[in-house]
Amino acid sequence: MSEKYIIQIKNLTKIFGDGVEIKALDDVGLNIEQGEFMAIMGPSGSGKSTLLNQIGILDTPTSGTILLDGVDVTKMSDKQRSVTRNKQLGFIFQYHHLLPDFNALENVMMPLLINGVKRSEARKTASKMLEEVGLGDRMKHRPNQLSGGQNQRVAIARALVNKPSIVIGDEPTGNLDSKASDNIYELLRRLNREHNQTFILVTHDKHMAAKTDRTIQLVDGKICEDSRNGNGD
Amino acid sequence: MYELFIALRHLTSRRRQSIFSIIAVGLAVMLLMWSQAMMVGFTDEMYSKTVDTMMPHVTVEPQEGEDYIHLYRNLIENINEIDGVTSISPVLMGAATFEYKGKNKNVVMQGIRVEDHDSVMFINNNIVEGNFRDLEVSPNSVVVGDALAEKLDVEIGDTIDASFPEANPTNLKVVGIYNSKTPMDETLAFTSLSTVQDFLDVSNVVTTILVRGDDRERAQEISEEIDTLGYPAAGWKETNPEIIQTLKIEGTSNAITLGLIIIIASFGIVSTLFMSVMEKTKEIGMLMAMGVSRRSIMRIFVMESSILGLLGGLFGVMLGAAFAIYMGSYDYGFEVMAGISSIPFVVRIQDAVIIVLFTFLINLIAGIYPASRASKLKPVEAIGRD
Numbered sequence: 138m139s140e141k142y143i144i145q146i147k148n149l150t151k152i153f154g155d156g157v158e159i160k161a162l163d164d165v166g167l168n169i170e171q172g173e174f175m176a177i178m179g180p181s182g183s184g185k186s187t188l189l190n191q192i193g194i195l196d197t198p199t200s201g202t203i204l205l206d207g208v209d210v211t212k213m214s215d216k217q218r219s220v221t222r223n224k225q226l227g228f229i230f231q232y233h234h235l236l237p238d239f240n241a242l243e244n245v246m247m248p249l250l251i252n253g254v255k256r257s258e259a260r261k262t263a264s265k266m267l268e269e270v271g272l273g274d275r276m277k278h279r280p281n282q283l284s285g286g287q288n289q290r291v292a293i294a295r296a297l298v299n300k301p302s303i304v305i306g307d308e309p310t311g312n313l314d315s316k317a318s319d320n321i322y323e324l325l326r327r328l329n330r331e332h333n334q335t336f337i338l339v340t341h342d343k344h345m346a347a348k349t350d351r352t353i354q355l356v357d358g359k360i361c362e363d364s365r366n367g368n369g370d
Numbered sequence: 371m372y373e374l375f376i377a378l379r380h381l382t383s384r385r386r387q388s389i390f391s392i393i394a395v396g397l398a399v400m401l402l403m404w405s406q407a408m409m410v411g412f413t414d415e416m417y418s419k420t421v422d423t424m425m426p427h428v429t430v431e432p433q434e435g436e437d438y439i440h441l442y443r444n445l446i447e448n449i450n451e452i453d454g455v456t457s458i459s460p461v462l463m464g465a466a467t468f469e470y471k472g473k474n475k476n477v478v479m480q481g482i483r484v485e486d487h488d489s490v491m492f493i494n495n496n497i498v499e500g501n502f503r504d505l506e507v508s509p510n511s512v513v514v515g516d517a518l519a520e521k522l523d524v525e526i527g528d529t530i531d532a533s534f535p536e537a538n539p540t541n542l543k544v545v546g547i548y549n550s551k552t553p554m555d556e557t558l559a560f561t562s563l564s565t566v567q568d569f570l571d572v573s574n575v576v577t578t579i580l581v582r583g584d585d586r587e588r589a590q591e592i593s594e595e596i597d598t599l600g601y602p603a604a605g606w607k608e609t610n611p612e613i614i615q616t617l618k619i620e621g622t623s624n625a626i627t628l629g630l631i632i633i634i635a636s637f638g639i640v641s642t643l644f645m646s647v648m649e650k651t652k653e654i655g656m657l658m659a660m661g662v663s664r665r666s667i668m669r670i671f672v673m674e675s676s677i678l679g680l681l682g683g684l685f686g687v688m689l690g691a692a693f694a695i696y697m698g699s700y701d702y703g704f705e706v707m708a709g710i711s712s713i714p715f716v717v718r719i720q721d722a723v724i725i726v727l728f729t730f731l732i733n734l735i736a737g738i739y740p741a742s743r744a745s746k747l748k749p750v751e752a753i754g755r756d
């Protein structure tokens with residue numbers, strides 16, 4: 138039974154202790170299936186980003202376990218974490234966090250190069266990916282020469298170029314207007330359907346959340362609601 | 371090698387800082403290269419003014435407990451077989467008291483074969499009056515230094531009385547006066563081998579054999595080969611340790627000073643690298659999120675400082691060598707050193723290679739600290755909270 142879940146979270150607790158202890162995640166349990174397109178909602182400070190960072194192995198939990206594809210990430214070496222982040226995970230943040238010294242194409246090539254793919258091949262794959270997000274004509278532009286929405290699309294192309302099984306987005310459209318964010322959601326949804334990748338997106342936007350398959354509500358570090366939206370198959 | 375790709379892009383993106391770093395290191399390296407070329411040049415010049423003209427490369431002594439080298443003709447033939455030997459001069463030395471018209475002076479007489487001795491010690495260059503060759507033409511003749519001639523008040527054609535306890539007193543006619551600009555001019559007198567042999571009442575022996583080779587750096591090799599022939603021999607470095615000593619001390623203190631300058635210049639690179647690590651905190655976090663390991667983050671930043679160091683080193687070495695070559699070919703029109711009117715710079719490839727490697731290494735090491743700071747960033751904290 139457990140084999141069908143790509144992400145299994147058990148008793149996950151994260152405490153930030155800087156003088157005063159803050160329980161950002163409180164005994165969270167969560168199972169996510171391959172290909173799910175889900176939203177995490179909740180008030181500010183409820184622990185949404187903290188949860189995503191744990192799933193993305195960007196941070197280590199205080200206690201509990203996270204299994205990605207059946208492997209316990211809390212027991213991984215630094216090298217294994219890097220390889221997992223590179224091959225299995227794709228990150229999209231509220232601000233694009235592109236590398237400012239590299240153009241759009243090079244930014245999208247980077248995960249492939251890190252993975253050891255040859256330069257010429259990486260260039261081919263990355264340009265296809267950029268075309269897919271509608272930026273085929275902006276490949277040689279640097280981040281400071283692109284608009285916010287365009288940069289965000291480059292960041293999406295970068296997050297997806299290595300065909301990760303899990304894509305996590307922390308308010309990926311948080312600083313875009315509603316038209317631009319609609320476009321981005323449509324794009325993500327299409328990619329999710331085409332490649333059966335798992336998407337976990339933090340959002341404050343109820344309309345967006347309603348378009349996903351499943352919505353989780355976090356309050357004070359606990360999951361207080363987990364609902365199916367009936368948009369999926 | 372995506373690490374190199376990233377490192378190079380970082381360097382070209384902050385072009386101005388990179389260029390200043392390269393110039394700073396380059397100028398320090400230039401100084402080191404330039405002064406090294408001068409040092410080597412002066413050393414070379416000094417050797418060619420002393421070792422190459424005034425002293426034998428190798429000196430062969432009698433066997434232990436003996437006063438003389440017997441059967442020296444045989445030995446000379448054997449030495450002649452050794453690779454690199456160009457000339458050999460057998461010498462018989464004896465102490466004597468010279469007396470002329472009531473003035474006297476204790477001297478060392480050297481019995482020589484004129485042509486052989488000239489080929490080792492270039493004595494003919496020092497003659498000011500008369501002729502060395504006459505030593506072999508007329509028996510009982512002598513060539514004295516100009517200082518000795520003055521002390522005794524003798525001129526060419528005068529006859530000196532030579533004597534010493536247990537020696538056969540004899541008369542020596544002055545056939546030449548030399549001036550070597552050394553203290554020996556007062557104490558050293560040359561005669562033919564047979565004249566000294568008669569004086570000391572010995573035959574077929576010499577006290578030392580002087581050897582010159584084609585390359586002064588091979589003296590040690592040659593002297594070791596002569597050792598194996600059964601006669602103790604010493605290269606010029608052994609017989610004149612003070613020459614080496616002086617040059618070594620000066621060379622070392624010079625290199626230390628300039629090495630420190632390069633290290634200081636490299637601090638500039640460390641501080642720009644630190645600033646760049648601070649500026650790029652978010653990027654570093656993002657690179658980690660993309661799957662760059664801590665090791666690779668470290669590698670990227672160490673590469674940045676090493677590349678700057680390498681370029682600074684190459685730039686400096688080329689500049690220093692160019693200056694040295696230019697200044698070395700310049701004729702100052704006055705004597706900068708005894709007998710020469712240009713500064714004798716010598717640019718050696720091995721010095722250039724060592725200096726570039728040294729600079730590269732210093733900067734590699736200097737980069738480790740900021741690089742390790744970058745690699746220890748925690749991905750979440752580096753990316754920051756939006």
Ligand SMILES: Nc1ncnc2c1ncn2[C@@H]1O[C@H](COP(=O)(O)OP(=O)(O)OP(=O)(O)O)[C@@H](O)[C@H]1O
Pocket residue numbers: 153154155159160161179180181182183184185186187188755
């Ligand atoms: N590095 C940290 N050190 C200390 N406390 C932290 C740290 N990161 C998060 N917290 C705390 O943990 C709690 C959860 O924070 P988190 O960033 O996960 O909230 P969030 O749900 O993403 O909020 P928002 O919607 O505003 O982004 C907050 O109370 C926050 O102050």
Ligand SMILES: [Mg+2]
Pocket residue numbers: 185186187307
């Ligand atoms: Mg958040």
